[in-house]
Amino acid sequence: MVVDTKVADRRTRTQGRKPAGSAVVDDSPIARLCVENGLKMTGQRRVIAHVLSEADDHPDVEELYRRASAIDSRISVATVYRTVRLLEEKGILERRDFGGGRARYEASDSGHHYHLIDVDSGRVIEFEDDEPVRLLTQIAQRLGFDLVSHRIELFGHRLEKETPKRPLPKSRNKSDT
Amino acid sequence: MVVDTKVADRRTRTQGRKPAGSAVVDDSPIARLCVENGLKMTGQRRVIAHVLSEADDHPDVEELYRRASAIDSRISVATVYRTVRLLEEKGILERRDFGGGRARYEASDSGHHYHLIDVDSGRVIEFEDDEPVRLLTQIAQRLGFDLVSHRIELFGHRLEKETPKRPLPKSRNKSDT
DNA sequence: ATACGTGCAAAGTATTTGCCGTTAT
């Protein structure tokens, strides 16, 4: 239903493709988390970790594969699938479903925020707000549950009038491309 | 990840299989909506509409197919897929994703409610609350959007202590078998 | 050394679709 705009090569600053282990991709925050979780750091994994660390949007596997391949062409989709799965299990990544059939990923450390999907453009806008968690925790409690995680997504139309240019009160926002 | 418990035959009160057009499946609320939307009422469609009207849980296509087949065996999965898709486009059904790979459906008129998924049992508990909409509408507005729809799902563990037996304040709840 | 990682192609799932005979309106 809602499909996000594809933003190929957005994060790919590297011009030529470099061999794995190259300085550009060393020691990304996510690579560090991999090591901490006892994962072996192969060339492919380092590149994927780097791509994930650089991403500030919500790429799907195909997109991650594209970005990773641009850095080191000897990476297969299968490896990307295996890696995101692994990182999700380790709690390093979070899988999202914004509709459109494919899973999309973002780093777990990307802070507590929610997503607002512009139904017209498919764009994903992130925002922060503490109220929802509070409210939902309370609701879960009333139902006799201990909230372990939750999902909140808003779908809306951009209001043409009052287009907000400056940061909104209580909300830091950041949109995909 | 979270997979709902399969509840086959739960809604299947009919003992033997009846031919399409049988009285049991005539004039279900959803069948009526189909007519209002200018859809042709074939035997299969009537049965599927009936099954959907009776369901008070969130069946996936396979489950719908099972229930519908029990009433009239000459229905194929393809038809179920085509029907739910059509009904979703008409706004009669809503598609849900509770994890586990398959889409699940519920009638749009089933009232405003949310879902809490018991991560241990996979059970889905419905609850009502006005707060979330208010809060989210407000948030969307701050971001310069007009909220057209939203998604809220809670995932939690049942609190063993204080197991609530009676209806909870401000919440009508109803769980998938 | 050896358990873990990877590429490749084949296998799975869930869902859609082409073809063509059937049916509601």
Added chain:
DNA sequence: ATAACGGCAAATACTTTGCACGTAT
């Protein structure tokens, strides 16, 4: 009459996996 519909099997789309080889620790 005729546009929709439905069955079937083949086709898609996304994701997982078996196998044989490579590599980080």
